[in-house]
Amino acid sequence: MDAEVSPKLFIGIDVHKRQWSVSIFTANCHPKTFSQVPNPKALKSYLDKFFPKHQIICCYEACKFGFWIYRELCSFGYEFLVINPADLPTTNKESSEKTDPLDSRKMAKALRAGLLRGIHVPTQETEGDRQLFRYRKRLWADLVRVKNRIKDKLLQNGIETPHKYDNPYWTKDFLDWLAVVELPSASSRLVMDLLLDQFEPAFR
Structure with missing residues (x-):
């Protein structure tokens, strides 16, 4: 079957550390929602077995897991959107009955309806730079908290x-004094x- 006429498969993935909830929609029906191990290769194996020769279109919400899932599934030739969770259409009933299967079905339905737009996915180098910046910012905040606790x-x-x-504060001499100052x-x-x-590992 030519790629131009391959049936489309719309897949919403609700990703978590221990398992993924996956919902699959065709153009006309919802054949399956299931849970699987959190592994892109496991999803590919399932799709290759039960939905061969389909055009795969997937999405998941941007989250703490970054973009490695996106990159690996794209490497299989799948179309993919990483979406902003705030952009997913949600009814009041869906908000009050939030579950992983429901979330994956909402994504797949919205994807099929053409209601979703993907966010920009950075390169791996840019993503690494962001992680470094966030780590430095977090480390500095931790350092400030320890300083304040010592002062307190x-x-x-x-x-x-x-x-x-x-002045200057937090010199080696000051830290040496803190190490021997008499406390009650x-x-x-x-x-x-x-x-x-x-404090001292960060100071060094």
Whole structure:
């Protein structure tokens, strides 16, 4: 059968760590909704067996799993959309009865109706750059939180920071002082040591 006249298969995939919910629609019916292992090759094996010679059109919602699923399914020759979850048409009843199979069916139906537009999928290099930026931002936020906890620990125990450490703050000398400053109890000292253990790897 020529590619131009191959029947189309519209597939919505609700992806999760442990399993995927997959709904399959043809132009005229909804033959199947099922759960499968979270593996693109498993989906391809199923489609090759039960829907040979179909034109495959898939979608899933952008999520924490990134775009590796999109890239692998595209490598099989499938058309693919990664969609913004906010762009998926949803009725009030569907919102109150949210389930994975229902979500995959909504995606497949909207895909068949031509109601979905895909978001821009970055290259793997760009995606890696974004991950690096987010990691640095998260690491900096964690560092600020630890600094604030160390300062709070000094305030809670009525300990003033010597003026020579006012500026610049968080130098090696200041950290050495924190490591030996006398605290009112062994438990307080332990808390300070644990906080310094969190801070010092980032400082180095």
